[in-house]
Amino acid sequence: MQRFVEAENAWVVVAQAGVGLAGFCVVHREKTAAEEEVGYVVTIDVAKEWRGHGIGERMLSVGETWVRGWGGAGMMLHVFVENEDAVRFYERMKYGRMAVQRGFYGSGLDAALYWKELLEGRA
Numbered sequence: 001m002q003r004f005v006e007a008e009n010a011w012v013v014v015a016q017a018g019v020g021l022a023g024f025c026v027v028h029r030e031k032t033a034a035e036e037e038v039g040y041v042v043t044i045d046v047a048k049e050w051r052g053h054g055i056g057e058r059m060l061s062v063g064e065t066w067v068r069g070w071g072g073a074g075m076m077l078h079v080f081v082e083n084e085d086a087v088r089f090y091e092r093m094k095y096g097r098m099a100v101q102r103g104f105y106g107s108g109l110d111a112a113l114y115w116k117e118l119l120e121g122r123a
Contacts, residue, residue: 039067
C-alpha cells in the first residue's frame, strides 16, 4: 500500500476520528490507452464502525474534485464482483459498470470495472 500512497501520481485523503483512523482513499492520475487522463481509485476504505456516516462519499467526492481540477475525463475503478456493499456504494455514487474482468484479483476472483464521467457535455 505504501507504494501506491507514495507514487508521484497519487492523491490521498485520510479521515480521522479523534486519534484513530476512520478511513482513507487513494486515487491515481493515469492515462488510458487512448491517452486520455483519468482518475483511478486504487482503494477506498472506511472502518466498519464509521460506515454509514458519509465518510466514504465525502472522500470519493473530494477525489473527483481533484480529478476535475486537472481536467480529468472521469474516474474508473475495479471492485470485487461479490463485494455487494461496495458495488451498491459505487452505483449510489453514480458509477456505471462497464465490464467484468475475469480473474482480476486471482483465479476465480473477478472484478467489475466501473466508470464515472466527470467532464460536462460528455456522456
